[in-house]
Amino acid sequence: MSKKINLTINGFPVEIETGKTILEAAEKQGIKIPTLCYHKDLCVAGNCRVCVVEVAGQKRLSAACATPCEEGMEILTNSLKVRNSRKHIIELLLTEHNADCTKCYRNGNCELQTLASEYKIMTQDFIELVPLKKYSIDAYSPSIMKDDSKCIRCQRCVRTCAELQGVNALTVAHKGDEMKITTFFEKHMRDVVCTNCGQCVNHCPTGALVEKNYIEEVWEAIADPKKHVVVQTAPAVRVGLGEELGLQAGSRVTGQMVAALKRLGFDSVLDTDFTADLTIMEEGTELLTRLKKALVDKDDSVELPMATSCSPGWIKYIEHMYPEHLGNLSTCKSPQQMFGALVKTYYAKARNLEPDSIVSVSIMPCTAKKFEAFRPEMYDSGYRDVDYVLTTRELAILIKQAGLDFDKLQPVKFDRLMGESSGAAVIFGATGGVMEAALRTAYEIVTGREVPFENLNITPVRGMEGIREATIKIEDPVEDWAFLDGVELKCAVAHGLINAKTVMDEVKSGKADYHFIEFMACPGGCLGGGGQPIPTNPEIRQKRAEAIYAEDGALSIRKSHENPEVLKLYKDFLKKPLGEVSHHLLHTKYTKRERY
Amino acid sequence: MDPIQTLIKDLANKHGRTKESLLPIMQGVVERESYLSERSMVEIAREMDIPAADVYGTATFYSFLETKPTGKYIIRVCKTITCAMKGKTQVLFAIQEMLKIKMGETTPDKRFTLLETNCLGWCHKAPAMLINDNVYTELTPEKVREILSGYMKQNGINQN
Numbered sequence: 105m106s107k108k109i110n111l112t113i114n115g116f117p118v119e120i121e122t123g124k125t126i127l128e129a130a131e132k133q134g135i136k137i138p139t140l141c142y143h144k145d146l147c148v149a150g151n152c153r154v155c156v157v158e159v160a161g162q163k164r165l166s167a168a169c170a171t172p173c174e175e176g177m178e179i180l181t182n183s184l185k186v187r188n189s190r191k192h193i194i195e196l197l198l199t200e201h202n203a204d205c206t207k208c209y210r211n212g213n214c215e216l217q218t219l220a221s222e223y224k225i226m227t228q229d230f231i232e233l234v235p236l237k238k239y240s241i242d243a244y245s246p247s248i249m250k251d252d253s254k255c256i257r258c259q260r261c262v263r264t265c266a267e268l269q270g271v272n273a274l275t276v277a278h279k280g281d282e283m284k285i286t287t288f289f290e291k292h293m294r295d296v297v298c299t300n301c302g303q304c305v306n307h308c309p310t311g312a313l314v315e316k317n318y319i320e321e322v323w324e325a326i327a328d329p330k331k332h333v334v335v336q337t338a339p340a341v342r343v344g345l346g347e348e349l350g351l352q353a354g355s356r357v358t359g360q361m362v363a364a365l366k367r368l369g370f371d372s373v374l375d376t377d378f379t380a381d382l383t384i385m386e387e388g389t390e391l392l393t394r395l396k397k398a399l400v401d402k403d404d405s406v407e408l409p410m411a412t413s414c415s416p417g418w419i420k421y422i423e424h425m426y427p428e429h430l431g432n433l434s435t436c437k438s439p440q441q442m443f444g445a446l447v448k449t450y451y452a453k454a455r456n457l458e459p460d461s462i463v464s465v466s467i468m469p470c471t472a473k474k475f476e477a478f479r480p481e482m483y484d485s486g487y488r489d490v491d492y493v494l495t496t497r498e499l500a501i502l503i504k505q506a507g508l509d510f511d512k513l514q515p516v517k518f519d520r521l522m523g524e525s526s527g528a529a530v531i532f533g534a535t536g537g538v539m540e541a542a543l544r545t546a547y548e549i550v551t552g553r554e555v556p557f558e559n560l561n562i563t564p565v566r567g568m569e570g571i572r573e574a575t576i577k578i579e580d581p582v583e584d585w586a587f588l589d590g591v592e593l594k595c596a597v598a599h600g601l602i603n604a605k606t607v608m609d610e611v612k613s614g615k616a617d618y619h620f621i622e623f624m625a626c627p628g629g630c631l632g633g634g635g636q637p638i639p640t641n642p643e644i645r646q647k648r649a650e651a652i653y654a655e656d657g658a659l660s661i662r663k664s665h666e667n668p669e670v671l672k673l674y675k676d677f678l679k680k681p682l683g684e685v686s687h688h689l690l691h692t693k694y695t696k697r698e699r700y
Numbered sequence: 701m702d703p704i705q706t707l708i709k710d711l712a713n714k715h716g717r718t719k720e721s722l723l724p725i726m727q728g729v730v731e732r733e734s735y736l737s738e739r740s741m742v743e744i745a746r747e748m749d750i751p752a753a754d755v756y757g758t759a760t761f762y763s764f765l766e767t768k769p770t771g772k773y774i775i776r777v778c779k780t781i782t783c784a785m786k787g788k789t790q791v792l793f794a795i796q797e798m799l800k801i802k803m804g805e806t807t808p809d810k811r812f813t814l815l816e817t818n819c820l821g822w823c824h825k826a827p828a829m830l831i832n833d834n835v836y837t838e839l840t841p842e843k844v845r846e847i848l849s850g851y852m853k854q855n856g857i858n859q860n
Contacts, residue, residue, distance in 0.1 A: 266751075271751075272751030272753050272754060273751075273753060274753065275751070275753035275754055275756060275757035276757050277756060277757045277760040277761070278760045278761065279760075279761050286756075287753055287756075288741070288751075288752040288753040288755075288756045289738050289741070289756055290756075296753070297751075297752075297753075699746075700742040700745050700746060700752045
């Protein structure tokens with residue numbers, strides 16, 4: 105136990121552990137000190153100054169986020185001096201901020217706007233600097249838009265890109281009044297090492313970084329009677345969407361989400377979970393095939409460990425940073441792209457539709473998925489496999505625009521053919537989930553028995569630690585997999601690209617002896633994705649994870665290889681995992697990219 | 701390896717490859733190349749194993765690390781308040797008229813680049829400017845014309 109110290113906040117006594125900041129002490133007292141540059145995911149910057157408080161005996165105000173508590177401190181968080189300073193700071197921030205709020209994508213969910221509203225900034229006492237500066241908008245990326253006129257230079261995005269992701273696509277350049285957040289040589293985001301993960305978007309307090317939205321395109325498709333609009337929804341969306349619609353973090357809204365999508369006018373509401381299960385069939389078989397080649401055939405060309413390939417942010421990261429290791433990636437497309445390829449082939453045929461009359465929309469917790477859908481490899485159906493990708497936030501906008509009272513919607517089930525889900529598919533949305541789903545299936549294929557964990561819950565791969573390891577010993581396998589008898593299958597899970605870097609450096613140096621590694625670009629996995637509701641922070645990620653595992657536990661089918669629709673797909677169309685049709689539609693190749 | 705790579709490798713061998721070596725390496729490149737090109741920044745990042753964006757961020761922070769090609773002589777006119785009060789604007793007009801370039805530009809013959817700088821510490825002899833490493837103070841339009849003529853003669857430039 106660390107030592108406790110005593111202080112007062114606004115005259116009331118507080119006891120708190122040493123090392124805590126004034127901001128944390130105030131929070132404990134139920135006092136909210138406004139912040140902008142502060143974020144629970146990131147290191148303290150102390151540059152926006154809106155959290156200033158008065159400390160008795162000190163002439164100057166202190167930033168609450170950056171000042172540790174001391175014994176006997178007397179802190180005032182709402183004195184006249186504090187209020188006036190804070191108000192001036194907000195006013196000054198607004199002089200440099202394009203405050204044309206009604207035309208801003210973040211209107212209604214902007215931390216600066218909220219503060220301006222709370223402090224009733226009604227007058228303009230300072231010269232507005234926005235018209236004097238040559239701000240630029242970068243709208244070339246298919247995933248992210250960057251508008252410098254709305255940037256308050258709090259640097260949350262820069263810290264996110266460096267600390268959480270280790271990508272460092274964004275930096276602070278120039279100084280003084282010319283200081284700005286930019287990329288290497290001020291290139292467009294699409295032309296630098298940006299992975300499109302969207303964590304910068306999720307951490308931006310204003311509208312300076314937002315997703316490229318495709319809302320109008322989707323409404324137009326829905327309104328076109330000649331188009332059959334199909335929508336798929338990723339596992340993590342159902343545990344995040346509620347937050348955007350006024351519900352508590354961790355609310356499970358699967359049935360209401362399906363009901364809402366039907367009322368929005370989608371012709372068919374299907375589930376990415378279906379292709380998550382399919383991914384397990386393909387990827388699990390791929391892993392076992394690689395293991396066989398390595399262990400039985402002694403084939404040196406087999407690249408192990410095999411790495412998962414569901415997270416498009418991770419894919420772009422490895423393409424930039426470890427291009428020599430692209431052979432380690434599973435060749436499986438992500439569930440979104442498998443779904444897209446099947447919608448315009450298998451689904452079109454079964455429903456007797458012309459593939460070019462189908463508009464394929466996906467709802468993702470992700471901004472990198474927008475980029476992924478644009479990749480030139482993703483036209484295997486003969487058409488663009490996924491036409492539009494919307495984030496969880498964009499879906500919430502659609503629902504609000506349609507005037508749906510989300511709370512009152514009665515839960516509805518997904519449509520058939522590609523709408524069935526196993527619990528294994530649901531947990532794709534959490535870090536460790538793909539690993540757990542793969543193990544549930546692979547172990548059973550190899551041994552004929554269920555994984556030796558209570559209620560199928562492989563708890564060692566769950567949790568929020570950045571890197572986790574697990575070993576499963578294979579004993580008494582069935583005849584086909586006899587060579588795996590006694591093999592200890594070594595697995596690792598990494599989420600957040602900074603952790604992916606640590607694991608990849610070990611793989612690169614030959615120190616890692618894993619067989620299989622799950623990588624997710626975003627902290628917490630997809631449930632903490634760049635397209636998820638804002639704010640996302642450690643507590644919220646935890647709640648969404650609990651919701652994901654509850655959703656898994658509540659389903660009758662918990663294993664991918666028991667999904668009846670997946671079995672039907674193999675019987676009617678694909679024939680077998682890694683077969684010819686799968687190879688053409690469900691697998692892909694990767695592109696070496698420059699690191700600098 | 702091309703000359704830029706060799707130069708940067710040599711500088712990194714001399715100064716080290718930790719973060720604090722970034723500035724001396726960049727200064728070394730500017731000394732030889734007069735500015736930091738995109739190419740040199742990429743090579744510095746590669747050599748030091750740091751993000752290219754960080755190299756760019758650091759380079760643009762410092763006034764004396766140029767990131768655009770410059771002329772042989774870089775004229776840096778002090779833009780701060782004392783020099784402004786003592787006639788910097790007239791001096792600037794004289795330079796622009798004589799070299800036929802605007803602030804931030806380089807003469808077509810690549811001899812002169814005109815830039816502004818923050819306080820040079822010569823407020824008591826304002827207005828002040830630098831031409832490469834030489835300081836010129838108590839400037840007037842006449843004086844600055846004379847100074848520039850000197851540089852032009854030195855380089856055999858016809859003033860008509």
